[in-house]
Every structure is written in C-alpha cells, then in structure tokens.
Amino acid sequence: MRNWQENELQQIRKQIYDAVKGQSTQEATESIQKWQQTELQYVKKQLAEALRGEAIQAAQEQLIKWRTEELENAKQQIWDVLTKDANVSLEQWKVEFEKEIRQDAIDRSQSVTMGKMTEHIVPYLPGFGFNPTDARFIGSPIDLIVFDGLDEDCVKKIVFIEIKTGASTLSTRERWIRDAVLAKNVEWREIKVNLEGPDVVHQIRSRKAVAAAV
Numbered sequence: 001m002r003n004w005q006e007n008e009l010q011q012i013r014k015q016i017y018d019a020v021k022g023q024s025t026q027e028a029t030e031s032i033q034k035w036q037q038t039e040l041q042y043v044k045k046q047l048a049e050a051l052r053g054e055a056i057q058a059a060q061e062q063l064i065k066w067r068t069e070e071l072e073n074a075k076q077q078i079w080d081v082l083t084k085d086a087n088v089s090l091e092q093w094k095v096e097f098e099k100e101i102r103q104d105a106i107d108r109s110q111s112v113t114m115g116k117m118t119e120h121i122v123p124y125l126p127g128f129g130f131n132p133t134d135a136r137f138i139g140s141p142i143d144l145i146v147f148d149g150l151d152e153d154c155v156k157k158i159v160f161i162e163i164k165t166g167a168s169t170l171s172t173r174e175r176w177i178r179d180a181v182l183a184k185n186v187e188w189r190e191i192k193v194n195l196e197g198p199d200v201v202h203q204i205r206s207r208k209a210v211a212a213a214v
Helices: 002-122 171-183 209-213
Strands: 134-136 144-149 157-163 190-193 200-203
Touching: 002 134, 002 144, 157 171
Parallel strands: none
Antiparallel strands: 134 144, 144 157, 190 200
C-alpha cells in the first residue's frame, strides 16, 4: 500500500514537473516569438525610414535637376529671343547703313567727279588770274603749273597751283611741295641724252648752281 502511494506520488510530481517544464518552455517560446516580432517591427520601421529618407533624397535630387533644367531652358529661351532680336536689328541696321553707304559712295563719286572737272575748267573761270593757255594740267602730285606769260613769249614766273573744293585740305605730299616752293628750293636742270655715247644721260649744271658758285 505504501509502495503504491509512493509510486502515485512520484507520478504526480513528474506530471507537475512536466507541466511546469512545458509551461516554462511555452512561455520561453512565446517570449522568443514576441522578441522576434518586436525586432521584426523595429527592422521594418528602420527599413521604412531608410526608404523614406532615400525617397526624400531622390525627390530632392529630382527637384534640383528639374530646377536646373528649367533654368537652362529659360536661359536658352532668353538667349534665343535676344539673338533673334539682335539679328533683326542687325539686318535692319545693314539695310539702313547700306543705303547710307551707297548714298555716301554716290556723294563721294559725284564729289570726286566734280573735283576732277573743276581742276580742268578752273583756268577758264573768272578770277583765275592767269592766261588759260599758260596753264598745264599735270594732276599729280599737284594739279596745275602755270608758265605766266608763255603765250606772250615772255615767261615772267612759274606758279604751282593745287585746286581744292569744299572743305578739303592739302595732303602731306602737297604740303611738302608747297614748303619747297615757298622756301625757294627750286632749280633748273638740263639733261642731254646721247644713246650712242658711253654716258647716255649727261646733266648740265643748273643756272642756280652756277650763280651760287660765282
């Protein structure tokens, strides 16, 4: 009887132990599952925040890119408009300036033609002061040389004349000639040519030089 009681007691103890052990194992399993779920939620939250952060960054980068592209497009549109306006203004200026150039060329041509005509007719105009037949037109570097009295077989003087019209002035070369004449740096030279002799050209001393030597 006693042995039976002890056996029953041992079985009850074992059942209690197994029950407690099973309960502890279940609680431990539940705790692990709960911890896993908590960790999973935490990981999901971190992942969501990371993705959200990347999405925000990507959105910001896209916005910056869009702003940059829009700015470049706006700049290009402004440049195109300015270029178009500039080209239109340039073409208008060309048309107007071409008219002015053509008119200026016409005016200059008329002025040059009138000047050339004037140079030839001046000796025949009133107020010239010399016999037209004594005048010789040479054109360059001055216009006229007048041998005053030549038609009367008595040359009294030789006059160098440059004709100007309007506001035109003497050129540098013309001033050189004027200054040489006014300074009396003028002389006469006679050149004899002998095509058969050793000295083809032979110069005879000017009268001015002879007079100076005397």
